[in-house]
Amino acid sequence: MHSRKISVFGLGKLGATMAACFASRDMHVVGVDISDKTVESINSGTAPVSEPGLSDLISSNSQRLSATTDVQKAISETDISFIVVPTPSKDDGSFSLKYVSDVSNTIGRALAKKSRYHLIVLTSTVLPGSTQYGVQPILERESGKRCGKDFGICYNPEFIALGSVIQDFLNPDFLLIGESDKRAGNLLEDILKSVAQNDPPTQRMNYINAEMAKIALNSFVTTKITFANMLAEMSGKLPGTDVDTITDAIGLDSRIGRRYLKGGLSYGGPCFPRDNRALGYIADKFNCNSLISESTDQFNQYHLENTLGIIQDHTKVRGSIAVLGLSYKPNSNVLDESPGLYLAEKLSAIGYKVKAFDPVSMENVREILKDPIYCAESIHECLSGVETVVIANPDAKFSSISAVDIHQNQRTVAVIDCWRMLRNELENKDRIVYVGLGIGKQSTQHKSHLAKIWNA
Ligand SMILES: NC(=O)c1ccc[n+]([C@@H]2O[C@H](COP(=O)([O-])OP(=O)(O)OC[C@H]3O[C@@H](n4cnc5c(N)ncnc54)[C@H](O)[C@@H]3O)[C@@H](O)[C@H]2O)c1
Structure with missing residues (x-):
């Protein structure tokens, strides 16, 4: 040839x-x-x-x-x-x-x-x-x-x-x-x-089937991600549950599969959100019901706001917060519809002192994030002196953060770990309030809430 x-x-x-x-x-x-x-x-x-x-x-x-x-x-x-x-x-x-x-x-x-x-x-x-x-x-x-x-x-x-x-x-x-x-x-x-x-x-097919297949595939994946995120929210409240244990199990069913089934922060990026919305647009144009793509989109935004609430619950008014992971995903410098970037901007607008760091995208981040958000030079600098740490994307570099790195001062630090990367290192450590998204709280209040359903 x-x-x-x-x-x-x-x-x-x-x-x-x-x-x-x-x-x-x-x-x-x-x-x-x-x-x-x-x-x-x-x-x-x-x-x-x-x-x-x-x-x-x-x-x-x-x-x-x-x-x-x-x-x-x-x-x-x-x-x-x-x-x-x-x-x-x-x-x-x-x-x-x-x-x-x-x-x-x-x-x-x-x-x-x-x-x-x-x-x-x-x-x-x-x-x-x-x-x-x-x-x-x-x-x-x-x-x-x-x-x-x-x-x-x-x-x-x-x-x-x-x-x-x-x-x-x-x-x-x-x-x-x-x-x-x-x-x-x-x-x-x-x-x-x-x-x-x-x-x-x-x-192989005609044009329109291929055009539908492309956006249908991306829209399906957003729905799958969102389902795992819904399980993560529920698991965060049900005492004894752990979203990874659940998704790892159900992902073994060949009808489901494990990929893109990890509860975490909302999806973002230049393709998923818009392709899902576009499927809804076409459905509307032909008077078809677009409920699934719309609710996926809505849940994705809701999930971000819900995470924002969790961060606020663990930080005092005007407290200082480190947001790690600003690209929409690891190993990328793309910031389109990035959940980490959204959280950093929103927390700063609410009045928190925000420090931000990403291992890959700081050049782009500096062009977007304005004063008073502080763009740190390293993970270490970002962590220094803060009261709350948010791990917003699962960059492998964050998995080496230790309790010592977090304790650069005497105060108690809350760690909101959206991907549960630091669970083994930080859970049950002194002066660390570890909040792994999707890990059920073992508090008496949550346990009695569950028990009440069955003792009514
Ligand atoms: N980036 C992704 O992950 C991804 C994945 C699947 C599909 N897509 C699709 O692929 C397309 C391109 O996406 P991208 O992310 O590579 O875009 P991009 O913005 O990174 O790059 C587009 C390039 O096209 C060039 N360009 C614009 N008009 C041109 C013209 N008339 N002649 C020649 N070059 C021109 C721009 O200068 C730019 O370099 C989009 O439709 C996108 O939805 C992207």
Whole structure:
């Protein structure tokens, strides 16, 4: 098989990693972005975004990977183009097609000057109907060519998680392809199979089923996370319970599974909250009941407020609080809809003295968190002198915090551990009030409350 020539439009968190992964699998890749800085970064062998392993992957494959702002050049030099530009959420929960339309216009005009067949693959997350009624008409109009004959289109979303994009992209659970026609689907399946390291199963379908499947999958995962968070809240009150014991057990049932079933703080990030809301938007548009996605979204926000209440219950008015973990998840510098960031800002607005630290995202955090929130330089500095510590994301670095680190002064410190990382180290230690989210209180009051139900 001759080496594939691929262009990737949009070299952000997903696109830059995809481009580098294709190059690492012996394909010739031309990346395209409207940002000169991003293009220069790729051409100088460095990562334009922060993602573990990406800089190494780009520099070690630089002979097969280049970037440009020149759309015509990218289309004429390659056979397949992936579109990975943003599709930002609008206030009503839908996704804007503005960037996808812009890039489709320029690709269409470039296709007009090309005689060979070309495959366009939309990877950006879009809502049902977008490929058929948004992208295809633009490409046909601007190129003056016919989809299914002169060129093909596929909708091929990715199910990667930030922080493990390379591993996830190269080892997908399955390949999802919405295709304009068999030729387009065959070509894409062929490429994706040769990129994957794990021989994944493929699901091929029309565009709209693939568009629905993408947001349905993310929405389902948010509901699963939220179910575990609901169990965590209940377990926090039922004496003797422990959410991990419960979810570890039920996760062994093959109908359920353990992944994304750990009670903790609310979910956040650039995909989950908005994809779930978008499913609700589409349901509403067709007069279908969107109760499940709406209540997942509402519970997620409620859970955050409830955690805020727990923190306040353990801190005196205007007391000092350390919030550890500001990215929406570990190993990522992304702050979109981050629960830790929300807590830090909210606690400060209420009047607490807040110190904040994250092992990965402090550069971004400093741009957002303003005075009077103090941005610490280290875990140690963040912990010094505070009355309450909140572990907001399960970064592995927090698991080495000891009672000695927390006791930098004589006072009693409350530790609100949303992920129960420090349970073994801190539970039952002197001058530490350890509150593991989802661990039942053993107080007499809680026990008698439970007993009363059965002694009535
Ligand atoms: N980041 C994720 O975890 C993730 C996961 C699955 C799906 N997605 C989807 O992938 C898409 C891209 O997400 P992202 O996080 O990589 O976005 P991003 O904002 O990190 O990157 C987008 C890139 O596209 C570039 N761009 C904008 N308009 C362009 C144009 N006309 N031509 C060329 N480049 C252009 C921007 O300069 C930027 O570099 C979105 O639809 C998103 O929902 C993202």
